[in-house]
Amino acid sequence: MLKMTHLQKVYRTHLIETYALRDFSINVAEGEFVAVTGPSGSGKTTFLNIAGLLEEFTGGSYLLDGVDVHGLDDNGRSRLRNEKIGFIFQGFNLIPDLNLFDNVDVPLRYRGYGAAERKRRIEEALGRVGLSSRMKHYPSELSGGQQQRVAIARALAGSPRLLLADEPTGNLDSLMARGVMELLEEINGQGTTIVMVTHDPELAARAHRNVHVIDGQVTDFDAESSPRHVDAGAPVAAIS
Amino acid sequence: MFAYYLQLGLRSLRRNPVLTALMVAGIALGIAASMTTLTVMHLMGSDPIPWKSDRLHYVQLDNWGPDQPYSEDGRPPDQVTYRDATALMAAGKADKQTAMFKVVLPVQPENTQLKPFRALGRATYADFFSMFEPPFKYGAAWNRDQDAGHARVIVLGKELNEKLFGGQDSSGRTVRMDGIDYRIVGVLDDWNLRIKYYDLTVGAFSSADEFYMPFTSGVDLKRRSSGNNSCWKSPGDGWDAYLQSDCVWIQMWAELDTPARLADYRSFLDSYVNEQKKLGRFARPLNNRLLDVNQWMRDQKVVSRDVQVQTGLAFAFLLVCLINTVGLLLAKFTRKSGEIGLRRALGASRREVFTQFFIESGVIGLSGGVLGLMLTALGLMTVRALYTSYKTVAHLDWAMVAATVVLAVVSALLAGLYPTWRACRVQPAAQLKL
């Protein structure tokens, strides 16, 4: 599903070159649930951004669902993103001026579905996260957990093959976090590949596989392992 | 505290120079447009002789033909006949009164270096000078006896005296006009007449009179007035027939010092016209008017339609500029809601937040006002170039300078009111929420 080999990402600002990712290789198979952990600044978000085609990389290769994304232009990347990938952000990133229905509608609009198809999908997605009754509400009227569920519904609505989540529970209390996690597991159970960055060892433990990133490199693949190098309590980590 | 807010305001304005420039320019443009037109309108419409404008009255009688009104809206003719003017002068029922008309005469200077030239003047009565109060530099007006005696005397305007005598005291000397010598009795000083309100029939902004001579000697020249002359029927042949005709060409003013005198004069005019009706004149219904200076100026539409439209438009433009500023301030203050929340969390009261942002709006207004003032001066320069006759009314005076700045600050504060109020409503907690 997702195959990166010797991937490199360099940020150039002024005179400083920051190697966010160096010689980063990973292979995520179809249907997998992968948790990515690592200290703050190690390159987790960078990895997700590249995986989700939000950023370009400076070296190495990346095949998404068998497609080499290197030669794609901006529009091609947008289309691919829209069709294959769902995003869940730490800060939810709901659009405050739109109600839940319209929020979930956003990626579907870009997909170019007809009105009936969109309505069906939105209702189904919101139903899956248990918020069908609040379709006309605005994000500010919801709790953090509910907002994140809307964000998940939005990610699901386009039936993506790959779901990318950057600390989806980072802004939630543990109870809510567990709820979101259960939802993700359920989605994964239905065949969607999930890559999730988290600082929470408990959540990471529930994934099929843990990937540990340090200094822009994958240091550890671990299928069922218990968490080892997790600095979950680090205050900096709370703000990603 | 004020200084602190001022400092904060200035700093914040400097941080977004483009936005600030946009707001200041917007206010300045709006202010300049409205102040330019307002100045012109204000100076055009303003009372030219405020201390006695309500006592000076323009006399109108309706001697027009039985079958046609002078004007569709029922106004009587804007001038009177020679017959009526002299009759009213002879009756002398007002405290002061003068009939007058415009004359243009060739001047033959003593100084042979100067070529003969035409001068624009006025034939009027001695009372003219005490009624309209032009300032004298040398000498004085002629007297009523000289009016009666058809005296060949003259009062020169400052410019003509400048031209003929180099500005020296010329009283007692003579000036030759169309072959007749007139003795100079007085010379006027600068007479800053913005509007030639004593004769609006030939244009309120026409050039100033260069000389004044007795009405009686003016008539002796047997020259028709250089102003307007309207007849509703043919005057007949010859000068005497013209004087006796119903042609109107003379302006008549009466000074009436009390309301009682005004009422008396009104009834005098009525009885005069009724008397004339018996002689077969004044076939139309009684329609005498005694408008005071300001009423007469309004009646003659001294402030033209164009100027009114321009002023209205300029204020609409100012409104657009203000709405623009409200929008930009709102954008700016909304962007600062984080800072506001923080300040509130750190203990600033709502009133303090209000003051801070209000001062910021004030600073914008003040800058807009100063820039607007410069643009207004530029605008008035343009008006003077476009309307050559408006040069007397298109300049800034102190009242207008003050008004400009005040208008700018008030507008900016008004524009800032809503955004500031919105800023105040930011909750202290807003900073802490996502």
Place this chain on the structure above:
Amino acid sequence: MEIRPILSALLRSKVSMILIGLQVALTLAIVCNALFIIGQRFERMQRPSGMNETDTFAVSSVGFGEGFDVRAVQAADLALLRRLPGVVAATSINSTPLSGSGWSSGVQLTAEQKTQSANAAFYMVDDHGLDALGAKLIAGRNFLPTEVGIRTLDETVAPASIIISQALAKSLFPGESAVGKQIYIDDPQTTPKATIVGVVERLQTPWVNDGYADIENSLIQPQMLVIGTASQYLIRAEPGRRDEVMKAVETQLAAANPSRIVGKLRDMEAQRRDAYANDRAMAIILGAVIIALLAITALGIVGMASFWVAQRTRQIGTRRALGATRGDILRYFQTENFIITTLGLILGSILAYALSLWMMQAYQSPRLPWHYVPIGFLCLWALGQIAVLGPALRASRVPPAVATRTL
């Protein structure tokens, strides 16, 4: 595109939208009416005077002192003027079109009628008059030298023949030929009728300003007007030689007789500029207001849109992350602007007509023609789209990574 969600998002930030909308509305209302006024002024300024303006000029002379024989001077002057090289024609004239001062009177068809048949401006010229004016004779004939008389204010001598303008002919004799007809042009009790011997295509009265009706009702009589010692001549030069002839006339007239003042020479083009100075000033001022207004509105849109883009950076990033292309983002802001301007323009068109209605009542101005508003719509739509383009392009360049990087 996606109008409904944009609209509902807009409705959540009403005030900003209302402010821009109001601005657009006022702009439309003012611009339409101001443009209409400018159009009217241009129309007025373009009205032809019916005379040759490029090659003609007028000069006045006033004598002084005893023994100034104005009639002899006039005859000598005209002879001198007609001899000058470059002069096509010269006439004595009482006033010229566009000069703002002249002589007008009622004319009537019968002696009994109590009201006038028409009002007309009176031009008094000699047999060279039509030539000097460059007026085009469309029926009848020019004056004969023998028909030219003298007119003084002391004695009314009615001319036997007159030439009138086509407009006056039509109003006096609708549907008929005016040539050969007779009308009273002076007091019918004391003077006989005059016969119309010719009709000129067009000749404006001296008064071009508002409030003077029947601007093309003119009447030409073959008379030399003598008022005191003053005279006025109208001279037509050969094409391209006007300025040269003017200089010659000025020096020669002054030299010909020292006991008179030669007035300032006025060419008809300058005369036209002066006559329409107020209209031109009004048009320029209104034009400046329109430009300033459009600039302010455009800058307001730029400012607000920039602010919105800055405020919504994260939202834009999120949309990009969810699959929006750059074009989608660009179109979002363009559509948003389109919606706001359209709402503003709808309000603005009502305001425009209201303003026009008010001007009709307060200033008796004509009604705003309907097509001004749609044209204004198109212009302001274009203005809005151009103004929003910069901020919208900036928005489209927001990188999608903003979604994960900013809070």
